[in-house]
Amino acid sequence: MLDGKKSLFSGMQATGTLTLGNYLGALKNWVDLEDEYECFYCVVDLHSITVRQNPAELRKRARDLLTLYIAAGLNPEKNCIYYQSHVSAHSELAWILNCFTYMGELNRMTQFKDKSKKHADNINAGLFTYPVLMAADILLFQSDVVPVGSDQKQHLEITRDIAERFNSIYGDVFTIPEPYIGKVGARIMSLQEPSKKMSKSDENPNASIYLMDDPDTIIRKFKRAVTDSDNEIRYSEEKPGIRNLIDIYSSATGKTIPEIEKEFASSGYGDFKLAVGEAVVSLLKPIQDKFAELSKDKAYINSIIKNNADKANYYANKTLRKVQKKVGFPERIRS
Numbered sequence: 522m523l524d525g526k527k528s529l530f531s532g533m534q535a536t537g538t539l540t541l542g543n544y545l546g547a548l549k550n551w552v553d554l555e556d557e558y559e560c561f562y563c564v565v566d567l568h569s570i571t572v573r574q575n576p577a578e579l580r581k582r583a584r585d586l587l588t589l590y591i592a593a594g595l596n597p598e599k600n601c602i603y604y605q606s607h608v609s610a611h612s613e614l615a616w617i618l619n620c621f622t623y624m625g626e627l628n629r630m631t632q633f634k635d636k637s638k639k640h641a642d643n644i645n646a647g648l649f650t651y652p653v654l655m656a657a658d659i660l661l662f663q664s665d666v667v668p669v670g671s672d673q674k675q676h677l678e679i680t681r682d683i684a685e686r687f688n689s690i691y692g693d694v695f696t697i698p699e700p701y702i703g704k705v706g707a708r709i710m711s712l713q714e715p716s717k718k719m720s721k722s723d724e725n726p727n728a729s730i731y732l733m734d735d736p737d738t739i740i741r742k743f744k745r746a747v748t749d750s751d752n753e754i755r756y757s758e759e760k761p762g763i764r765n766l767i768d769i770y771s772s773a774t775g776k777t778i779p780e781i782e783k784e785f786a787s788s789g790y791g792d793f794k795l796a797v798g799e800a801v802v803s804l805l806k807p808i809q810d811k812f813a814e815l816s817k818d819k820a821y822i823n824s825i826i827k828n829n830a831d832k833a834n835y836y837a838n839k840t841l842r843k844v845q846k847k848v849g850f851p852e853r854i855r856s
């Protein structure tokens with residue numbers, strides 16, 4: 522809760538080009554929430570360096586991501602869109618919360634286990650405490666809800682545990698956040714290995730649809746999507762490839778699963794894959810056009826970066842000062 526209005530926080534890492542999974546699982550759901558909540562959408566660049574990054578690329582990707590938030594429909598006048606690294610309260614609160622988080626809790630995080638396997642040569646302390654920084658992000662803004670894909674559920678649970686622990690010692694300092702996970706599109710799978718989630722850091726470019734892919738590439742990737750051999754368009758646990766394509770089609774068109782099964786009852790996989798590809802092309806076209814237009818307007822994007830960082834700093838510092846006081850840090854002397 523902030524100034525009497527419910528608040529919301531979410532973020533994405535600038536670790537690669539956004540995929541259809543990021544869009545359908547998270548970004549697409551964000552757009553409708555601006556009237557109900559005071560919204561903060563962050564480009565979480567501090568989180569990004571838990572994996573080694575090329576500095577010039579990170580800077581470019583972070584700016585592209587921020588631009589893409591707007592291109593996807595977030596109004597920057599109503600939603601606070603900013604870089605995590607421009608608000609130092611994130612790091613400061615993360616340090617304090619580190620002292621209220623147990624090693625055993627962090628050891629259970631599946632994202633840490635997955636990323637440690639993937640980056641065995643760089644299992645750094647930041648990767649381990651990643652969820653604490655995420656808790657700081659959320660708690661700084663007294664967030665009531667956090668819209669994310671289902672892979673982030675565990676991080677939300679640890680955030681709640683940390684907040685409850687802190688509150689039980691110091692009184693009601695933090696709002697306890699709830700996850701907000703969309704019904705369809707919460708977990709879009711890889712087109713090449715449908716048992717794995719579609720991920721922007723996947724090495725195989727055919728596994729993911731990127732938001733900036735051109736129409737031919739999108740259609741080609743769907744045509745190559747791994748399915749099964751029974752040629753029946755049916756939503757079933759045993760058919761992960763087809764189930765994923767049905768989820769994507771449903772999320773892109775708004776049609777329900779029974780409607781889709783009926784629509785394609787007498788079609789083969791080839792026709793269905795083409796229909797999914799075309800639906801995704803139409804879904805992404807307006808976003809791509811808007812992104813191209815916004816990218817040219819440097820002054821406009823800069824003004825958003827500046828104004829929104831000021832706003833985020835204001836609210837974040839309010840919570841941080843309260844926390845610092847509660848844990849016993851000395852008061853600042855104002856002249």
Ligand code: ATP
Pocket residue numbers: 532533534535536537540542543544545546547668669670671672673706707708709710718719720721722723
């Ligand atoms: P990385 O591959 O670098 O770990 P990622 O693609 O998993 O990145 P994140 O930046 O970690 O993306 O996640 C951004 C948001 O997108 C989160 O809310 C996350 O839950 C959501 N998300 C990521 N992948 C998927 C997916 N395959 N399906 C649905 N939502 C997803």
Ligand code: LTN
Pocket residue numbers: 530531532533534565568654655658659667668669673676
């Ligand atoms: N860990 C998240 C990104 C993230 C986030 C957040 C999401 C960082 N801080 C706060 C919601 C709220 C991910 O998607 N991998």
